[in-house]
Amino acid sequence: MGAAETGQGHAHVLHLERDGVLHRLPPEVKIAAMAAYTLVVVVTPREALWAFAGYAALIVAVAALGRIPAGWLAKRALIELPFVVFALALPFLAGGERVDWLGLRLSVEGLYGGWNILAKGTLGVLASLILAATTTSRDLIVGLDRLRCPQILTQIATFMLRYLDVLAAEARRMRVARISRGDDPRFLWQLRGFAAGVGALFLRAFERGERVYLAMVSRGYDGRMPAAWHATGVATAGQWVAAAVVPLAAATIAVAATVLR
Incomplete structure (x- = not known):
């Protein structure tokens, strides 16, 4: 099949051609790991500031393992800029208890709300970009199909790419x-x-x-x-275990953050 038929021809948009460990992993394990990691980040209490530093360290480690340049990630993460603007405006717009900072009266609830949006949104976007950078569009659809995503959705996406x-x-x-x-x-x-x-x-x-x-x-x-x-091989038990390292580490951080609150 040609590139246009398989969807490979569209891989250049976000996919980075590399021959690394992450690129060789089957797509279903990468999708599952990204979804589990993102879920852990979302359910983490916003007050656990140090936990988000741990999540960011995991992102940095995975990006380094996948040989994804920091500049490449930063440039494409600008897609969340509207949410960043909204997060920065919340401390001024929200009500409730207020604190003084550099002559500004900021809402405590707004500060936490803005931090919550900024931290979780950025980590989610970076995780998605790493998945896209290490997985072609075609393989993403193959992975979703193997994870029993509704066939009507995967086939619509397949024909859209083609x-x-x-x-x-x-x-x-x-x-x-x-x-x-x-x-x-x-x-x-x-x-x-x-x-x-x-x-x-x-x-x-x-x-x-x-x-x-x-x-x-x-x-x-x-x-x-x-x-x-x-055509790509299905995941082995060892590959599932390897992919589970990051979400399990994130879950450990989340549990520790909840216990130490």
């Missing part, structure tokens, strides 16, 4: 055709033409989907992807 570039290329061709006929999407009164183009693209995508589905059914498709699509 035909995203096709639809993007078609949208570019339609845009060039509109511009060559005098359309300029910068002007508000030409929004109607843009909307018509979006509608036409939807109809073409729907018709292509119908044709693809009929072609698949005629070739024996029964609602599940063929076994050849799951």
